[in-house]
Amino acid sequence: MATIKQFLKEIRLDVANCPGPVMENAVLNALVAFCKESRFWIQVLDPVDIVAGTHTYNLVVPSAVQNARIHELYTISAHGEPLFPQTADQLDRDWPSIQQIGFxxxxxxxxxxxxxxxxxxxxxxxxxxSTVRIVAIPTKSEVGGLLMTAALYPGSTSTTVDDEIFEEWRETIGWGAKARLMMMSKKDWSDANAATAYAAAFTQGTNDAKGQRMRDFARDNKQHHRARSYY
Structure with missing residues (x-):
């Protein structure tokens, strides 16, 4: 895991006299925005026991990343078979047609x-x-039968983030942090024009990371014969 402090060298020279805690908070906020939008931080969750008659299960991040938060599920399988995402509204509306096509x-x-x-x-x-409901209600129990991966983002008390984000996207995170800092008014490091430019660069970098993650998923989906709507 990479620490929040490791990102500071990406921004320190451009925000003269900015206190360390203020820079760290800007980095954390940039990381949260990056992770939520790109879904880049993917984590395997601990297996969950399937209990017959129980349809809703709690989602818990592994202890190694306990300060992170779950943004959304990325993949899920039950009894070795992939499950496909639907909203409650979609199920209410489409349930008859879902059955009729034999899905x-x-x-x-x-x-x-x-x-x-x-x-x-x-x-x-x-x-x-923090919860997932599976359809249909299972009639068969299995220890560790529910396997999931999820897109994470740093929690408010997080001090670390996935190494891959630091290795591949630290410049993008730096742009996001500098945009936030330079938007502040009446500070030694305030610069509205630079903030606008850095914000645009951060958005582009985040979109690039999202595209890379979607391509990774499409490749894995082809290899493992899985399917999922990405949103």
Whole structure:
């Protein structure tokens, strides 16, 4: 893991007389924005036991990154089979057609999706960032049967971030931090014009990171015959 302080050398020379804690806070805020928008920080979560009759499960980050927060699930499988994302509104609207095309289990049921049960779930949605609901309600238990990866972002007390972000995107994070600092008014380091330029560079860098992560997922999806809507 890379520390927040390691990013300071990317910004220190351009924000003269800026206190260290202020620079660190700007770096942290830039990292949060970068991670949420790009979904670049992907972490394997600890396996979760599937319990028959239980449809909703808590999402917990591993202890090694305990100060990070889950932005959204990236991949999820149950009993070795991939699950596909839906929102609750999509399920309410599309449940009949989902069944009719044979996507679920090749037969129709009169039960709504919230009550439908089967040995093999096929879909999931996230009621909150810290929970996932699988559809159908599982009728079969399995120790460690729910495998997930998730996009993370640093929490408010985080002092570290994934090494890959520092190695590949520290300049982008520096741009984001400098944009935030230079937007401050009446400071020795204030510079509205430079802030605008750095903000644009940060946005472009973040979009580049997002594109790279999407290409990585598409390649993995092709190799492992998985599918997921990326949003």
């Amino acid at each position: 679920i289990h090749n037969f129709l049921t009169s039960k709504p999706w919230r009550e439908y049960s089967h040995a093999q779930p096929r879909l999931y949605h996230q009621p909150t960032r």
